[in-house]
Amino acid sequence: MKLYQNPGSTNARRARLTAAVLGIDLEEVLVDLGKGEHKRPEYLALNPNGAVPTLVDGDFVLTESRVIMQYLASKRPESGLFPPDERARFEVTRWQFWDAAHFSPAVGTVFFEKVLKRLFGLGEPDAARIAEGLANHRRFMGVLNGHLSTRTYVVGDGLTVADLTLATSLMYEKPLELPIAEFANVRDWFGRVTALEAWVKTDPAH
Numbered sequence: 001m002k003l004y005q006n007p008g009s010t011n012a013r014r015a016r017l018t019a020a021v022l023g024i025d026l027e028e029v030l031v032d033l034g035k036g037e038h039k040r041p042e043y044l045a046l047n048p049n050g051a052v053p054t055l056v057d058g059d060f061v062l063t064e065s066r067v068i069m070q071y072l073a074s075k076r077p078e079s080g081l082f083p084p085d086e087r088a089r090f091e092v093t094r095w096q097f098w099d100a101a102h103f104s105p106a107v108g109t110v111f112f113e114k115v116l117k118r119l120f121g122l123g124e125p126d127a128a129r130i131a132e133g134l135a136n137h138r139r140f141m142g143v144l145n146g147h148l149s150t151r152t153y154v155v156g157d158g159l160t161v162a163d164l165t166l167a168t169s170l171m172y173e174k175p176l177e178l179p180i181a182e183f184a185n186v187r188d189w190f191g192r193v194t195a196l197e198a199w200v201k202t203d204p205a206h
């Protein structure tokens, strides 16, 4: 299987991290976002959104990081990363949707203002937007922290793609100065995910 990816991308990391946990060797194809390779016609033919990641498995092309995670985990059902139990699968999907709709965009606002604007010369960070992103982030961290008050992992008793999805949204916690320490249950859970060998292996700085 081929994965079109960029190591600095959170969405690409979701796929790479899942593959690494599962011990699946992906043929990784670097898409240089700085050079605009994701907007070239040959790439747009695979992924019309012009974004990474894209998974190609034979004649099957799959975009959207969170469903790529489910697809990869389905290749190794015994891993439990996408659990066979129907309710557990819906729970996992619910948290992945929650991440895509709420958790990740709040962090994304802060990431855009603090990192991407500087990187691509898009002007000065907007303090009001940062404050708004952080306020939303704190609100959603409270939700996750409450959920984790009685759990080790987000769904069921073991690691699933829900954990990998949500933890990846926090991967830039240090440069963004995210207030993880204020949310003890999230902090402890995040510590468990970041202790995984696969997490270290897929760190952009690795």
Ligand SMILES: N[C@@H](CCC(=O)N[C@@H](CS)C(=O)NCC(=O)O)C(=O)O
Residues within 6 Å of the ligand: 009, 010, 011, 012, 033, 038, 050, 051, 052, 053, 063, 064, 065, 066
């Ligand atoms: N919903 C998509 C989002 C993909 C996405 O936005 N990827 C970013 C990198 S994290 C990207 O390629 N951005 C380039 C662009 O949109 O121009 C997914 O989850 O795969």
